[in-house]
Amino acid sequence: MFVHDAYQDWKEHKKLCKILKNGSECATTKAEETSSTVDKVEYTSKPDEPAQEVLDEWSSNFEGAKRLEIELGNQFQKFGNGFSSWWSDMSLNEKMRLLLDVTNETIPLSEPSREEVAAMLRAEVRHKSSALFDYNIESLCGLDESEGKLLEEMKEWAHNAEKKDEENIRISTALYREGVFPNIFAGKLARGELNDASAAYYDIGRKIHSLCLFAKLFDEYSMQIRRLPPINPMERLNGCNRCRRSCQGESSKQCQVCKVYWFCSQGCMLAASHVTCPYDGAQESKAIFQ
Secondary structure, eight states: OOHHHHHHHHHHHHHHHHTOSSTTSOTTOOOOOOOTTSOOOOOOOOTTOOOOOOOOHHHHHHHHHHHHHHHHHHHHHHHHHHHHHHHHTSOHHHHHHHHHHHTTTOSOSSOOOHHHHHHHHTSSSOOGGGGOTTOSHHHHHOSTTOOOSHHHHHHHHHHOHHHHHHHHHHHHHHHHHHTSSOOOSTTOBOSSSOSBHHHHHHHHHHHHHHHHHHHHHHHHHIIIIIOSOOSSOHHHHTOOTTTOOOOOSTTOEEOTTTSOOEESSHHHHHHTTOSSOSSSSOOOOOOOOO
C-alpha cells in the first residue's frame, strides 16, 4: 500500500535530511510542545521587504479560499489515490478520532437541526463554520456500514470546484431566505456571485471551513504516511498573519519557534510585533468548527 508514493517521497526525504543542520533529528517529526528553555528567535528587517497593506475581510476570505482550492486540487492530483486508500482502510473509530483530533474536538457528532443552526449563527459570538452544518462525524465518517461522504466531498472540490461553489450558493441563499441564516449585514450588497452580503458571508464561510478541513487532513497524511512535512500546510495557505495576503512567495517567513505563524515578508513579521515569538515552542494548528 502506498508503495509508489512512498518511493518518490523517500528520495525527497533523503535529500531533505542531508541538508538539515542537525543530522540527529528528522525534519518530519510532528510538532509537539517543547520546554520553556527553547530560545526565542528574533528577526531583523530588510529595506526591500516592506509591510503590506492589510486586506479587507472580503478580499482576504476570497483569496484565502482560492489558495485552499488550488492546493487541494494539486494534492489530490498527486496523492489522491494514496490518501483515499489511507482513509478507506481506517476503522470507523480511527476516522472519528482523526477528525476529532484535527478539529480539536469541535466538529459536531451529528447534524444539528435548523433551529440549532439558526441559534448558533445568532449567538453573540458567531462562527461561520456553523453554516457548514452538513459536515459532522456522522456524515463524513459514515455510520451503520455507510461509507460517509468525506472522500466524495474532497474529490468534488478537487475536480469540480465550480459545481461545489454553485451548490454552496444554492444552500446559502435558500437558508438565508428561510431565515435559518440570519441577516447580519442589513441587506448590504456584496461582490461576486451573490448580491446580498449576508448570503455571501455564509457561502464563503462554508467553502473556507470545508477546504481548511481537507488541507489539515492532507497535512496529516503527509506527516503520517509520506513522512514529509507539508510544503503548504493549512496555516500557510490561510495567509499572512498580519496582512492576510499570500505566503506563497519566496519572501514568505514561517516563525521557526511556534511553526504556525506565517508572514508574507519580514516587513509584515516586524509590523505584527513578531520580532520575538510569544510561544516557547512548536504549536499545532487545528481546523476549528465552532
